[in-house]
Amino acid sequence: MSENQNTRDNRAEYRQDTVMAHEYDGIKEFDNRLPNWWMWIMWGSMIFALGYWLVFQTLHLRPESQEQFAIAQQKAQEAQLARAAAQGLDNNFLVMMSQTASKVAEGREIFVKHCVACHLDKGQGLVGPNLTDGVWIHGCEPMLMLKTVTDGVPAKGMPAWQNQLGPTRVQAVVSYVMTLKNTNVPGKAPEGQPCQF
């Protein structure tokens, strides 16, 4: 390549890359066209972000990963509970139920509908005893609680819930009551015997 040719090529490049008007301490800046690969990445990311935002956050066509995780966790808990149920109804089963969020939530709904009139919203007691302390009349062992709620204590004003709720809903509400134990909400004075489980 002759020297002449070289100079011309350089000039052609200069024509393509406009030098910007500003200059700092002799440093000039080219106004280059951005490379195609860079533009592809930029537009690609923007389109991807728009799609992601629409699908996951605006239209909720698919659950986000935390939601997917919560759903999977709930299914796993329920499957574990179903396996435990097959072994029979015992304290362990009820403890497991009281650790299964969906069952506790179901129990909470039943409690709000049927129990708050006598035990109040937080279980702090009114006509019925405070369910949030560590002192129990009929025992705090899960199977004893289940018996109290199933059969009631008619002579003392605690209705039997067996017929009205059926066994599975009684189990759910007991699992919720188990979560109230030892939350110590100020309310009705303790009645019964200190109980550890």
Ligand code: HEC
């Ligand atoms: C009409 C009022 C009333 C309603 C409604 C009621 N209870 Fe009771 N509950 C009582 C009374 C009164 C006692 C205390 C019984 C006793 O002194 O032996 C009691 C006792 C209990 C106990 C035993 C507490 C202990 O210290 O051993 C549990 C558990 C309980 N109730 C749960 C429930 C649940 C769950 C519901 C709703 C499904 C419910 N109760 C609805 C009045 C009620």
